Amino acid sequence: MSLDLTPEQLDRYSRHVIMDEVGPEGQGRLLDARVLCIGAGGLGSPVIQYLAAAGVGSLGxxxxxxxxxxNLQRQVIHGDPDVGRPKVVSARxxxxxxxxxxxxxxxxxxxxAENVGDLVADYDLVVDGSDNFATRYLVNDACTLAGVPFVHGAILRFEGQMTTFEATTPVDDPDADNGPCYRCLFPEAPEPGTVPDCATAGVLGVLPGTVGCVMATEAVKxxxxxxxxxxxxxxxxDAEDMTFREIQVEPRPDCPVCQPGGVESVAEVDYRESCAIE
Structure with a gap:
């Protein structure tokens, strides 16, 4: 753990170091942490910006x-000179x-499905800012099966949603206290074409900032x-009404991913069509 902060780091992270809840030990934990950000777009931009500012040492x-x-109306880590460049290079x-x-x-x-296992296994935490259901289910399943916690967010027009899944590896124990996963809340993806995306329905430019900052906060905590x-x-x-509402997410006893007796690998799931588990 990086407890020996340099003078420059003590200066940069001084507002963390003086907090009892963080201190030099907590800042050391952040500097030693490895976080994978899925997506460098609307949600990924504030997540990457604030995790880097907070001193999360390795960002995938x-x-x-x-x-x-x-993209530039909302993806604040990119600018005009970056148009045409890979987002990961611009973000770097x-x-x-x-x-x-x-x-x-x-x-x-x-x-x-072929690379998600290797990607997730190399990090302590995943922050999912993807913009499609197939990737969201992939991230959920891979993180849950590997026992890697992940933060989820999604946006559309004036609305956003965010949650965290402190994933635990499923075990064949009917009495195991496994927490919920994304599939407990959304067992199946909607039919293709029934839910619009930002490209067709639009998104308020400042909305990803609010949702992404909550996601980054969850990651740091x-x-x-x-x-x-x-x-x-x-x-x-709901940014239009400036309201927040909360629902409870309970583990689904028959969830095929986070509960005992389910799938053992993302290879068992069809992510191309319905993200379904037979």
């Missing part, structure tokens, strides 16, 4: 997209300018092992 960034001009350069302490590991790839996470709760945010 997985995204196969390039920066488009239409942004972090390098913001905080030289941070080691960025760009993964210029789409998250698939988990790394510090301090405070109550959103595990077992999902928060819905």
């Amino acid at each position: 960034i997985a995204d196969d997209d390039v920066v488009e001009r239409s 350069d942004f972090v390098a300018r913001q905080n030289p302490d941070i080691d960025v590991e760009p993964h210029e790839t789409r998250v698939t 988990l790394l510090l092992d301090h405070g109550d996470s959103l595990d077992g709760r999902m928060v819905f945010y």
Whole structure:
């Protein structure tokens, strides 16, 4: 654990160090942490920005997209000179300018059933800012099966949702106290074409900032092992009415991923069509 902070780090993270809840030990935990950010777009931008500023020492960034001009209304770590560049490269350069302490590991790839296991296994925590259901189920299943906690967020128009799943590896024990996963809340993905995406329905430019900051907050709290996470709760945010509401997320006894007796690998799941488990 990086308890021996340099004078520059003591200066940079001084507002953390003086907090009893963080201190030099907590800052050391952040500097030693490895976090994988899925997506470097609307939600990934504030997550990457604030985790880097907080001193999360290693940031993996997985995204196969390039920066488009239409992204710049909300994806605040990219600018006009980045249009046409891979988002992971633009994000890496942004972090390098913001905080030289941070080691960025760009993964210029789409998250698939073939690579998600290796990606997730290399990190302490995953923050999922993906924009499609197939990736969300992939991340959920891989993290839950590997016992890696992850933070989820999603946005559309004026609305956002965020939660945390402190994943535990399923065991064949009917009395095991396994927490819920994304499939407990959404057992099946909606039919293709029934839910619009940001490209067709739009998104308020500032909305990802609010949702992404909550996601980054959850990640930092988990790394510090301090405070109550959103595990077992999902928060819905309506920017139009400026309201937050919360629902409880209970483990589903027959969940095929987080409860005993379910699947053992993402290879058993079809993510191309319905994200379904037979």
